[in-house]
Amino acid sequence: MKATIYDVAREAGVSIATVSKVINGKGKISEERRREIIEIMDRLHYQPSVIASALTGKHTYTFGLLIPVISNPFFAEVARAVEDRAHQLGYSVIICSTDNKDDRVERYIGLLKQKSVDGIIMGTGIERVDMAAELSGSMPVVAIGREWSSVPVHTVVADDYQGGRAAASHLLGLGHRRCAVLSESMTIISSRERVQGYRQALEEADIPLHNDHIRICKFTIEDGRRNTALLLADENRPTALFCCNDLLAVGALQAAREAGVRVPEQLSIVSFDNTILAAVTDPPLTSVAQPMEQLGAMAVNLLVRELEEKPSDKQKIVLQTELIVRESTAGWRS
Incomplete structure (x- = not known):
């Protein structure tokens, strides 16, 4: 039998008015009490009528x-x-x-x-x-x-800009001078900020970031692999690569393995996001954590x-x- 607001009130030991206030976010009810009533609604599988709430101009939560x-x-x-x-x-x-x-x-x-x-x-x-x-x-x-x-x-x-700077500063501190970046579309503000922070830190160290070392990628592992392969095929290939998300970094690892380039001995890779992927790759990724x-x-x-x-x-x-x-x-x- 479908639970009603009366069942919730009885189980919680409160009035139906109190349950209604929790549903509608009204009244002076403590956060702990509100949470207890919500847990009882979940346990009883009680579902307030969303349609009725919408028709009366109330919240649908x-x-x-x-x-x-x-x-x-x-x-x-x-x-x-x-x-x-x-x-x-x-x-x-x-x-x-x-x-x-x-x-x-x-x-x-x-x-x-x-x-x-x-x-x-x-x-x-x-x-x-x-x-x-x-x-x-x-x-x-x-x-x-x-x-x-x-x-x-x-x-x-x-703070995407600061994250990009942190990636560059880390690579500079390790002695890298030929640096590249894999980014998403520059129409995305977060991508622009990450690349700008990375470039700014390099320029302050008198290290140029050449345009052909900035690769714009789709949001996929495959595009990260493809663009890294192109960078590694260059006779003046980079020794360090900043990837603007973990998916691109996974693709970069694949490309390096296929090209016989050892990570990190011959290519250092920094990713962005620090999702679960960063910890389970081989080798695990240095990453800017969001x-x-x-x-x-x-x-x-x-x-x-x-x-x-x-x-x-x-x-x-x-x-x-x-x-x-x-x-x-x-x-x-x-």
């Missing part, structure tokens, strides 16, 4: 999360962090993979609006300014992991704050990165 691809470990870990924090606050999350294509973004936004979600967390690219403006004007939006230059929205990002759990949790916090307080100013939170040194980097011996 549902968020949308748009990410490029769930198979990428970085976005998978961020999505889990978003789900965990949302669940703590009594919200559910609908996750959509967009492949960074505006037509899919538009379709999913339409679907989420039909579902009457309370807000959307955007971890995907969106190139159409009109679509971004219309979305931010119709519901609360938080951008996660990347910034929107065209439309003001709440934003949670890692605080993925914090990124997800803070994005949810901003969205809930927007719903409850409706602040006029849009907040930007920049989280620090950390260089995790493993076995893919070593001192260069000419």
Whole structure:
């Protein structure tokens, strides 16, 4: 038999009014008590009527999360962090993979609006300014992991520029002078910031980063492998490579192995993200770690704050990165 609000109230030892306040995020109820009631609702498989809430203009306690691809470990870990924090606050999350294509973004936004979600967390690219403006004007939006230059929205990002600098500083400290980089599209602000930080640190050490040593890649292991193979085929090949995400770094390791180039003896590799991939490769990757759990949790916090307080100013939170040194980097011996 389907559980009702009366069953939840009886199990929790509270009134149905208190349960209703928890469902609707109202009232002065302690965080511990609110969590206990939510756990009872989960255990009894109680589902408030989302349709009824939407029709009466109330919250549906549902968020949308748009990410490029769930198979990428970085976005998978961020999505889990978003789900965990949302669940703590009594919200559910609908996750959509967009492949960074505006037509899919538009379709999913339409679907989420039909579902009457309370807000959307955007971890995907969106190139159409009109679509971004219309979305931010119709519901609360938080951008996660990347910034929107065209439309003001709440934003949670890692310090990509500083992460790029840290990668270059580490390689310079190991004696490397011929450096290259694998990046995603420069239309993505986070990619531009990482490359800019990397280049700036090299230039300050009077080490040029030649244009032919900047390879723009698709977001895949295969493209990382292909572009690294091209770099290694050059007679003036680099001794150090900065990859702007872990997937590209895995491809770089594959290309080095195929070319008979030993890592780290003949090629040092630094990746970005520090997902689970970085620790399980051979050799394990030195990586610039993004605080993925914090990124997800803070994005949810901003969205809930927007719903409850409706602040006029849009907040930007920049989280620090950390260089995790493993076995893919070593001192260069000419």
